[in-house]
Amino acid sequence: MTSNITLEVFRYNPENDDEPSFQSYAVPCNKDWVILDALNYIKDNLDGTLSFRWSCRMGVCGSCGMMINGTPVLTCAKFLKDYLPGPIRIEPMEHFPVVKDLIIEMSDFVDKLKRVKPYIIRKEEQPLSEGEYLQTPAQLAAYKQYSMCINCMLCYSACPVYGLEPEFLGPAAIALGQRYNLDSRDQGKKEREDVISQDDGIWQCTFVGECSAVCPKDVDPAGAIQRYKVESTTNWWKSVLMPWSDK
Numbered sequence: 496m497t498s499n500i501t502l503e504v505f506r507y508n509p510e511n512d513d514e515p516s517f518q519s520y521a522v523p524c525n526k527d528w529v530i531l532d533a534l535n536y537i538k539d540n541l542d543g544t545l546s547f548r549w550s551c552r553m554g555v556c557g558s559c560g561m562m563i564n565g566t567p568v569l570t571c572a573k574f575l576k577d578y579l580p581g582p583i584r585i586e587p588m589e590h591f592p593v594v595k596d597l598i599i600e601m602s603d604f605v606d607k608l609k610r611v612k613p614y615i616i617r618k619e620e621q622p623l624s625e626g627e628y629l630q631t632p633a634q635l636a637a638y639k640q641y642s643m644c645i646n647c648m649l650c651y652s653a654c655p656v657y658g659l660e661p662e663f664l665g666p667a668a669i670a671l672g673q674r675y676n677l678d679s680r681d682q683g684k685k686e687r688e689d690v691i692s693q694d695d696g697i698w699q700c701t702f703v704g705e706c707s708a709v710c711p712k713d714v715d716p717a718g719a720i721q722r723y724k725v726e727s728t729t730n731w732w733k734s735v736l737m738p739w740s741d742k
């Protein structure tokens with residue numbers, strides 16, 4: 496027999512509600528259910544007004560992030576049974592405005608992502624007749640870890656600096672900038688430097704490291720930021736001591 500587990504779910508509709516509240520639902524604790532399954536059970540069987548985002552149910556799309564008992568996680572990657580005996584508290588991701596219930600407004604992250612130009616920039620494209628841009632396994636390995644990011648924004652919810660200073664460019668945007676900076680096919684490092692090296696970029700980070708701790712894809716955005724700090728400082732000293740050298 497399957498026992499029940501209680502979910503305490505954040506509810507808020509800014510158009511009608513003066514303030515948020517929590518609503519409790521008892522759901523079957525099936526051993527192969529993840530938290531997202533329980534939310535879909537509520538939506539389908541108990542309360543169709545509950546709103547939340549999801550798509551792939553397999554840790555790829557990055558859209559099902561929420562706070563579970565105070566920690567940002569992908570709800571399709573966490574089993575209900577691991578939270579027994581409950582209750583489980585489910586809230587929208589911290590540090591983002593709430594659109595409705597568990598859905599957050601993500602345009603701030605999207606704007607920041609655009610600013611780091613997360614795509615390959617070429618000064619001159621080579622003619623198609625010359626074929627693909629080839630890379631060695633070592634050149635691929637140089638950026639592969641940072642390319643695993645699924646834009647889930649858990650790292651922003653975990654980052655106390657972003658919570659206090661919303662202007663901070665933030666972990667994933669910087670890691671994705673690095674992903675392209677380290678790609679042997681890219682020539683846009685200088686353009687990204689103007690965004691990433693600013694006060695609101697890497698220098699806001701105090702290396703708390705929570706971003707890397709919660710990242711479901713082991714991107715290690717904290718490592719990307721510290722690495723960029725070292726590089727940026729080295730480049731600055733080079734420009735002072737050897738102004739004739741090319742960075």
Ligand code: SF4
Nearest residue numbers: 644645647648650710
């Ligand atoms: S760095 Fe990790 S936690 Fe941050 S958005 Fe990318 S996958 Fe998500």
Ligand code: FES
Nearest residue numbers: 552556557559571
């Ligand atoms: S539903 Fe796509 S990552 Fe969870």
